[in-house]
Structure formats: structure tokens, C-alpha cells
Amino acid sequence: MKESAKPHSLLRAAPRAIRALCDRAGLTNGYCRRRCGSFLSVALVMAPIYHAARAKTADEVFREVSGSVVVIHNFDNKGKIQSLGSGILLPSGQVATNYHVIEKAGKLTVSLQGREYPATPGYIDRFRDVCSLVVSGMQGSQLLMGDTNLLKVGSKVYAIGSPQGLELTFSDGIISALRDVDKGHYIQTTAPISQGSSGGGLFDEHARLIGLPTYFFNQGQQLNFALPVEWVLDLRNRHALLSKAGSVDSEWVFRVIALEEKQDWSGMIQLCLNWSKQIPSSAEAWGYLGFAYLQKGELALAIDAYQRAIQIRPEYAHYWADLGVAYSREGQKTRQIEAYRQAVRINANYALGWINLGIAYYQNGDLEKAIDAYEHAVRINPADASSWFNMGITCRDAGQFFKAVESFRHTVHLTPGNAQYWLNLGEVYGLADRRAEQIEAYNQALRIKPDYDDALVSLGVAYGIAGRETEERGAYLKALHINPEHNTALFNLGQDYLEHSEREPAREVYSHLKRVNPELAQMFFKNYNTLLFPKTAK
Structure with a gap:
């Protein structure tokens, strides 16, 4: 029965x-x-199974958000181009992108619809790999902000960026995983993300910005992630906090995620143990360690790790x-x-x-x-x-x-x-x-x-x-x-x-x-x- x-x-x-x-x-x-x-x-x-209100078509999404996607030029101190990346023009008039897009720049410019504008770094969060640019002479966009806490695995998403400087490259996919982080969720997606698309926009079916795509290649496998939009909105607060407290090497996070993708819980435990030894004040290290122990069924150790994370945060x-x-x-x-x-x-x-x-x-x-x-x-x-x-x-x-x-x-x-x-x-x-x-x-x-x-x-x-x-x-x-x-x-x-x-x-x-x-x-x-x-x- x-x-x-x-x-x-x-x-x-x-x-x-x-x-x-x-x-x-x-x-x-x-x-x-x-x-x-x-x-x-x-x-x-x-x-x-989750259904939302009427979703926009791909054409509708593209028409509504394409005017907010920019190309970022990173020059060295001699004026030679070092790299190209993507960015999103916010309603404030600043541009949001990944920090690695502007790292080691001697000069920055932003291109939008055939015009080039000088830019300077605004708020920076190296740990989260996100930053903003102050762009002289550029008007703010009408972009709508989403909420990653309301997203569902399997939902349709659209990525727009500028790989190799090619403006407005558009791709679609679904959300394949949501990884809980402070303020929101890291988004893993099947939407293709190429080098140069980092810092562009990931949008939901209602043309709302939900994240910044980040090109990441690990151990021969490309993993398509997007940083949560909440990290863009939190930049000002985080910039002030990190300018006082410093930051943690974000490579730990990527290495942990790669092990989680392979469900290598033993490897993840060892990595997090090393992380917690090197940076014992990292709540993230203890939190990840708790998760890995939980997957292994080592509940007492999981509880202890989570309690350590809670002591810190x-x-x-x-x-x-x-x-x-x-x-x-x-x-x-x-x-x-x-x-x-x-x-x-x-x-x-x-x-x-x-x-x-x-x-x-x-x-x-x-x-x-x-x-x-x-x-x-x-x-x-x-x-x-x-x-x-x-x-x-x-x-x-x-x-x-x-x-x-x-x-x-x-x-x-x-x-x-x-x-x-x-x-x-x-x-x-x-x-x-x-x-x-x-x-x-x-x-x-x-x-x-x-x-x-x-x-x-x-x-x-x-x-x-x-x-x-x-x-x-x-x-x-x-x-x-x-x-x-x-x-x-x-x-x-x-x-x-x-x-x-x-x-x-x-x-x-x-x-x-x-x-x-x-x-x-x-x-x-x-x-x-x-x-x-x-x-x-x-």
C-alpha cells in the first residue's frame, strides 16, 4: 500500500x-x-516543482538588459592592453564586475554602445572577487535586481557578457546548483561562460540581475559559476569592513567547491582541516568542514565544526x-x-x-x-x-x-x-x-x-x-x-x-x-x- x-x-x-x-x-x-x-x-x-509568473522570452530578456552590459579594458602602466572583461551598469551609474577583471590595472576604460569612458576602482572585495567601478560621464541603467534566495534549481537563466571583447554575447541555460553563502547563493549554471565573460550579467526569466558570471577552470573542467547579486549590493559595507580586517585567499573556496562537485568528502575534510589550521579565524573553513563531515556521516565531528563556525560568526x-x-x-x-x-x-x-x-x-x-x-x-x-x-x-x-x-x-x-x-x-x-x-x-x-x-x-x-x-x-x-x-x-x-x-x-x-x-x-x-x-x- x-x-x-x-x-x-x-x-x-x-x-x-x-x-x-x-x-x-x-x-x-x-x-x-x-x-x-x-x-x-x-x-x-x-x-x-516550482512555477513562477509568466516568464519573459529570451528575446525580451535580451532587449531589456543588453543596454546594461559593458566591456572593460584593463591596461598596464605603459598603456598596453592586458585583458578584456565584462561588467554590468548599475542604476547608480557605477559598473559592477569581478575583481580579477581589473586586477593589476594601470588604467581602466569602459565601452558601451561604441563609446569609451574612463573608469577608476570604486568599492573592492577581493575575497568575494567582486568590485565596482566609478565611470565618468556614464548615466545609470534601469536594471532590476533579483534575489538569489528565491531561486530554484532547474530555473532558466541567461548570461550576457563580452568574451574576447565581443560585445553582447548571449547564452542560456538552467541553474544546476545553488550554494549557500553569506547574504545569498552562489549559482552554478549550465549557461556557457567564456574567458572575457567574467563580470557580465546572469539574469533570471524576468530580466532581473541575479549574479555576475565568473569563468573558472579547475583540473581540466570548466565550472560555470555566478556570484550572487547580493554581493554587489553589499559592496559598500564589505569594502569598509575589509579595508579594516583584510581578506582571505578566495582560492580556498574554489578548491572546496571543486571537491564538493566530485563528492570527494575525504579530500574536502583534509583541505578544510588545512584551511582551518592556516586561518583558524575563518568561519567558512569550519562551516565547510562541518558539511564534509556531515556527508561522511561523522555527526559528532560535524556538530563540533559547526559550533566552531558559530563561535566565530x-x-x-x-x-x-x-x-x-x-x-x-x-x-x-x-x-x-x-x-x-x-x-x-x-x-x-x-x-x-x-x-x-x-x-x-x-x-x-x-x-x-x-x-x-x-x-x-x-x-x-x-x-x-x-x-x-x-x-x-x-x-x-x-x-x-x-x-x-x-x-x-x-x-x-x-x-x-x-x-x-x-x-x-x-x-x-x-x-x-x-x-x-x-x-x-x-x-x-x-x-x-x-x-x-x-x-x-x-x-x-x-x-x-x-x-x-x-x-x-x-x-x-x-x-x-x-x-x-x-x-x-x-x-x-x-x-x-x-x-x-x-x-x-x-x-x-x-x-x-x-x-x-x-x-x-x-x-x-x-x-x-x-x-x-x-x-x-x-
């Missing part, structure tokens, strides 16, 4: 990696009573969330919840922290607190189908069927083409005794996926409760035509045969059940005797 639904887990597993986990329980959803028989019902879980919410994951895997529920609570105390708009807290409360049986946590998550990011789904499951289990219906209605609004979400909505409609809407939700699931056996079984149960017996039996038969060994369909069809005293078909169902599910067969046999031989059964 199918498993009942529990909330999707989006537990954050590392400073630069979010791992989507699915938490399921091996329990049936129970059964619906109809006359004197027991009819099994099914409920499913699926991985979240106690105000960093993501480390508290990581620590919560480690506590969760070690079964320390109380400490897990407190770590997540601390994460959202530090950053009340940390949606993932609220989701993790909701999952922890759910697992601990604190359904009201879990609902409250999910309400925070959907307030922060109302377009996150996973949060709505989790809240729907939790409201269902808490008996708050009206709230469950509303949550799943949001889910199918965000994911209208997903049959399994319609099945979940149909289930809670039934619990709320909204039968007509329940049947329509199941039928919608079948319009999307006509061979959906689980939806047919659930539809059969709904028809039975509504007294539509012919359609009920037809739904079970269709399900078994698709999947002859569907346990629930067999049991329910056999039960229907028994109620109509059709002994021979009922015996055939019993024989089939004995082969595929002896436990259900035994339950069916008891019903068989009770309905057909009531005196003997007593």
Missing part, C-alpha cells in the same frame, strides 16, 4: 549546498467507511540551520529545534529556516507550532510550492481541514499541471466533506495523467461514498487494467463484489491478494466471512 504524506523536507545541509530530502512514513492513510465495509484510500507524496543564521541538520541526523530533537529557532531569531525572513523548523516541529508532534512556522515561510516566499504543501499536510494531520484545503489550493495554483498535487487536494476536500470538489480534483488529476492508477482508486472511493456504485466499480477496474497488482484497487473491488454477493469474483480477488499482499488478503478474508456468512462469522 502507498505511504501517507508527510511534509517535504528542504533541510539545509551546508553553507553552500542545499539538499532536498523527502521524509515519509510507512503508514496507510486509513480507510473510508461505506455501509458495512472497509474501503482503503490512497495518498501520495511528490517532490516539489554567531550572527550567521545559516550556520545555525546547518547545526540543526546535524542535530536532526543524530536524533537530538530538542537541540535541533533550538538551532532552527536561533536561525530565525537572527533572520526572521529566512524562509528555509522556518521550513526546517516546521519540519522539526512536525516530527516532534507539535503540529500547531509547525503550522505557525510554515505560515512564516509562505509569508516570506508565497511562490514556494513546497512550503504550501508542507503546511497542507500538517493542517490535514492537525484536523484543520479548511486550512489544508486552502494550502493545497495554493499548491495546485503554483503547479497546475501536476497530477499528484491535485490528488492531495482531492483527499483534503474529502476530509472536509466537500464531495463534489473532491471528485472534480481527482478528475483533474486524471485529465493531466489519464493512466494515473492511484487517482482512479481515490476516485472510486469518492464515487462509493457518493452512492455512484457503477462509476465506483468502473474506476477500480480501470486502475487494475493499468496496474493489475494495485493492492488497494484489488481490495476495494473485492469489497464491492462482497457487498453485492458476487462470490466468485470475490474469490478471484482473494486469490490474487494472497499472492501480492498476504496481509491484505487476511483482512479481506475476514470481511468475506462477515458479509457472506454472518452467522458463521459470529
